[in-house]
Ligand SMILES: Nc1ncnc2c1ncn2[C@@H]1O[C@H](COP(=O)(O)OP(=O)(O)OP(=O)(O)O)[C@@H](O)[C@H]1O
């Protein structure tokens with residue numbers, strides 16, 4: 001069985017799906033990614049589907065599951081490069097991919113991840129400040 | 139369907155990939171628009187997977203058709219599985235007995251121009267879809 005490679009680039013895991021995946025291959029990718037997120041501690045995953053000429057309900061569901069599992073493991077997933085014809089077909093199929101963040105290409109996906117990471121870090125800092133304030137006033 | 143149609147047995151995941159590839163090739167030959175190619179291949183992928191998963195395997199036949207006014211592609215998915223008892227229910231968005239999204243049948247119907255099902259409990263299921271060139 002073929003396997004989709006998962007590359008680590010900086011603190012991001014990059015998956016570029018270059019083959020027409022059998023269902024088993026998609027499920028294997030889901031497992032591989034979860035393991036790599038834990039092993040590397042990466043907080044961002046980019047899945048590049050620019051070479052896919054269709055996304056059916058199975059692949060759509062797999063992408064949604066990958067996004068949910070990553071979130072539980074403290075990583076954000078961005079799906080990038082969806083072709084216009086694929087987007088039109090997905091919507092008509094009835095699959096709107098709720099909960100999946102998308103960007104037009106890898107570069108924009110990396111920017112999106114960097115921005116949302118910066119935001120969560122600011123939020124964490126704010127919480128620390130609030131704790132500090134509570135301590136000093138008591 | 140004319141004599142040029144091709145038959146693919148569907149017994150494994152890999153066969154579903156083959157169905158997608160054949161439908162894509164025929165759709166390009168028939169000069170369907172890019173969006174229509176994408177819709178037809180997606181519909182075929184859904185129905186071929188149903189043939190495998192629920193029908194217990196079967197066949198997919200892909201061919202070109204021609205009416206007086208236009209040309210198109212016709213695909214027949216056939217299995218000898220359990221059949222579908224309540225067709226209206228099976229065609230409802232979100233209905234699934236297999237833990238899927240329940241979008242395969244209903245979604246595939248939206249993606250093609252013609253969609254016909256012949257099924258009965260214990261008699262298997264045959265689904266015929268047609269996409270016409272614009
Ligand atoms: N060839 C078939 N033989 C028997 N039952 C079928 C067949 N195709 C579909 N069904 C029944 O119809 C239901 C709906 O099918 P549909 O493809 O819409 O959804 P699904 O396969 O369950 O999920 P999804 O395709 O979204 O992953 C199936 O759960 C199954 O019960």
Ligand SMILES: [Mg+2]
Nearest residue numbers: 188238242243
């Ligand atoms: Mg289905």
